[in-house]
Amino acid sequence: MRNNDPVTSVTRQPEPPASPQLATSPAPGGAPSVPPRLIATDLDGTLLHDDQSVSPRTVAALAAAEEAGIEVFFVTGRPARWMGVVSDHVHGHGLAICGNGAAVVDLHGGPGAHRFVKVRELARENALETVRLVREAAPGTVYAVEQTYAFHQEPDYPRLHMEVPDTLAPAAELLAPDGAAAAQPILKILASHPTLDPDAFLTVARLAAGPRATITRSSPSALLEISGPEVSKASTLALCCAERGISHEEVVAFGDMPNDVEMLTWAGQSYAMGNAHPAAVAAATGRTAANNEDGVALVIERLLGERR
Structure with missing residues (x-):
């Protein structure tokens, strides 16, 4: 089992704040102050x-x-x-x-x-369908698969993490019932695109996947994170x-x-x-x-x- 720290996929560059005003108290009109637990x-x-x-x-x-x-x-x-x-x-x-x-x-x-x-976990059938639909909507998308104790990726997935994947194979093979990802729950799929604007990629992917998965992003690059519905x-x-x-x-x-x-x-x-x-x-x-x-x-x- 590996314990490598991430490199670019979770390193963010500061973005210009929407407002120069910083307030460590809630905004006026916000939730009443309740002692935190x-x-x-x-x-x-x-x-x-x-x-x-x-x-x-x-x-x-x-x-x-x-x-x-x-x-x-x-x-x-x-x-x-x-x-x-x-x-x-x-x-x-x-x-x-x-x-x-x-x-x-x-x-x-x-x-x-x-x-x-x-x-x-992300159900295998949802994962396979989401991978297919997002790639159809955004050709050039490549994938990696996060599991409880394993990490797999497609051959063209960029080197974003300081670790060697357990398996290199197309996503459809990884996610197949008898594929490399069959032995453990699927926690998250990472989807990377080489040219799309990150927020545009997020919008396209969400529209393509619909209710099959939850899709978000936390990287400054066009790297999306796909989880189970309502997760x-x-x-x-x-x-x-x-x-x-x-x-x-x-x-x-x-x-x-x-x-x-x-x-x-x-x-x-x-x-x-x-x-x-x-x-x-x-x-x-x-x-x-x-x-x-x-x-x-x-x-x-x-x-x-x-x-x-």
């Missing part, structure tokens, strides 16, 4: 600096939140094997939502020893919160990209980063500083200050 934060472009580090200030803020009885969930598009970057900061519960909601993972064992607590960061976070008796009003969420939109909309308080995509800014109830300026820590510090 859970903090849900994206990683890349949000909690992590661009060099993939967690700053000392952010480490201290996360620890202080958990000391105050507020749970912290890392909610990311990353696969479980790329969670080593935060495995030292999971503290008490050690749970993370990975693959845009496709899996809930216990990180207590450390890098390479994670355990899947919940899996929301998103928000829907899996809602399941985890329901198990704990936590309402959405008691959740504070942070994010920066289109794959965070549902979570930012669902949470009672939510913050788009200073480097966020316009769709994330529109979905959030507030705005904070950029990831490289510890925007998540700024809000947590304010929230904890209000509890004193």
Whole structure:
């Protein structure tokens, strides 16, 4: 089992903010302030600096939140094997939502020893049909397949990750009932296009796939992430919160990209980063500083200050 960190597929360049105004409090007219019981934060472009580090200030803020009885969930598009970057900061519960909601993972064992607590897979027939329809709508699309403990890709899929795929084969062969991906659940399919604008590619793919899959993106390039129907960061976070008796009003969420939109909309308080995509800014109830300026820590510090 590999534990390589990603390279380009999850490294975002800051985008011009929709507004120069940053506010670590919810926007006027937003949700009423309810004492938070859970903090849900994206990683890349949000909690992590661009060099993939967690700053000392952010480490201290996360620890202080958990000391105050507020749970912290890392909610990311990353696969479980790329969670080593935060495995030292999971503290008490050690749970993370990975693959845009496709899996809930216990990180207590450390890098390479994670355990899947919940899996929301993409059905094989839906995967095959979505792959076909998106490629018909956007010729030139190439695919990779993420599973619980495996990663496969088509021969022409670009080198976006610091890892060697388990299998190189056309997607139709990988996803066949007797293909290389048959032994494990399919968590996510990655779709890459060499020339399309990322947001245009997202629109085309969503129209082509219809209700067969959830399609989003978190990369600055034309790289889409395809999950099962109704699977998103928000829907899996809602399941985890329901198990704990936590309402959405008691959740504070942070994010920066289109794959965070549902979570930012669902949470009672939510913050788009200073480097966020316009769709994330529109979905959030507030705005904070950029990831490289510890925007998540700024809000947590304010929230904890209000509890004193």
